[in-house]
Amino acid sequence: MKHLLDNVSGTTTALWNAVNKIYGNNTYSITVSGSGKVFLERGFTTEIIAEGNERIQTVLRKLINHTRIDTDQCPRCGLPQMDPKRRRNALSRVGNVYVCETCGMDEALRAVNGLTVPADKWPIK
Numbered sequence: 042m043k044h045l046l047d048n049v050s051g052t053t054t055a056l057w058n059a060v061n062k063i064y065g066n067n068t069y070s071i072t073v074s075g076s077g078k079v080f081l082e083r084g085f086t087t088e089i090i091a092e093g094n095e096r097i098q099t100v101l102r103k104l105i106n107h108t109r110i111d112t113d114q115c116p117r118c119g120l121p122q123m124d125p126k127r128r129r130n131a132l133s134r135v136g137n138v139y140v141c142e143t144c145g146m147d148e149a150l151r152a153v154n155g156l157t158v159p160a161d162k163w164p165i166k
């Protein structure tokens with residue numbers, strides 16, 4: 042295993058560690074194929090996000106830079122109460138987007154009564 046990890050550059054590793062701190066461990070994983078190709082994948086899926094150190098570093102830098110912009114404001118209520126660790130927020134019932142904890146609870150309660158607010162009515166005032 043050690044010889045495979047040698048294909049991952051130090052810069053890639055450092056950026057990946059930073060991304061792990063923000064998004065949580067294993068939200069993004071780095072794998073090395075038998076032929077030594079480096080891949081950035083989403084979680085434990087085999088969904089490849091980027092291939093090769095250079096492209097992976099570009100994606101990782103974007104993830105790091107986008108964190109504050111993406112997570113500060115909840116897309117559903119517009120309030121700046123998103124957890125910087127994306128996965129600690131609630132996954133919305135209307136789509137593949139994270140909302141704040143309060144909205145997650147609100148969605149759950151509304152869903153029980155069939156009163157889900159569709160995403161095109163966001164942000165809710």
Ligand SMILES: [Zn+2]
Pocket residue numbers: 115116117118119120140141142143144145
């Ligand atoms: Zn919210």
